[in-house]
Amino acid sequence: MPVNVLFSARPALWSIYEPLLTKGLTEAGLDFRLSTECEPDQVDYVVYAPNGGLLDFIPFTRLKAVLSLWAGVEKIAGNETLTVPLARMVDHGLTQGMTEWVVGHVLRYHLGMDRHITVQDGIWAPDPPPLATGRQVCILGLGELGEAAARALAALNFDVTGWSRTAKDIPGITCLHGPDGLGTALSQAEIVVLLLPDTPATENILNVETLAMLPKGACIINPGRGPLIDDDALLAALNSGQVGHATLDVFRVEPLAADHPYWAHPNVTVTPHIASETRPETAAQVICENIRRGEEGKPFLHLVDRSLGY
Structure with a gap:
């Protein structure tokens, strides 16, 4: 049959x-x-x-x-x-695409590419970035996609910490888990990448409380799921300077409404759900x-x- x-x-x-x-x-x-x-x-x-x-x-x-x-x-x-x-x-095609997108935007923040692309004011002010070994990146979510991104960044010598709900062990990655581990991971993170699933336990994992744990001026990259972020809390953190910049690829409602504050915010980059397919x-x-x-x-x-x- x-x-x-x-x-x-x-x-x-x-x-x-x-x-x-x-x-x-x-x-x-x-x-x-x-x-x-x-x-x-x-x-x-x-x-x-x-x-x-x-x-x-x-x-x-x-x-x-x-x-x-x-x-x-x-x-x-x-x-x-x-x-x-x-x-x-x-x-594995989706995984590779996601890894490329994440690495690209981490490097963009690390190297300060936005500043050099958008500010051409005739002022010669050399300000080279640190080497990757001096840049702390946190990956929230160590499933297939998160682990692949963490390994790729570690291969470039970034100081990578990964956080997951349950314990993981990945060579070359500092792996933390649970509520206490989340606070530790965020408190060290200059760049945060969200690659968690959308579940009741992960909704609004970045909120008023957890955003305050970040070093001032940290950058956020979200190619995971829109509901991982409390949008009002993120906008407030961007306006106060607690968060320096956010690159967002996923949203609670897609397409993102034309009048959503993210579009006009000077410290937000919106990409139309293209991180990977x-x-x-x-x-x-x-x-x-x-x-x-x-x-x-x-x-x-x-x-x-x-x-x-x-």
């Missing part, structure tokens, strides 16, 4: 993913049917994105797993009708590998802990 795979994502993606998934499943040696329509009780796997419209998994009585095309799973992790394994997207070529490889593993009775990769929400 063929393996039935339902593609439930934005319709425009079907023409992109269909040949890639067909190629990958064929190379895996599977007898399969891949489609955008299938009787629910015949579906073995769902390739899923929230914008595909699928909300009720109760009719999917044969379902073995839901395989997300998105790294963030906050829109499905709490779905009570979903009782089978849920795998999030951990895509799932690459169909590499994402399809991840999906096909998980289907192959499922059919061989092996554990799925990148399973979501529903109790934690990621």
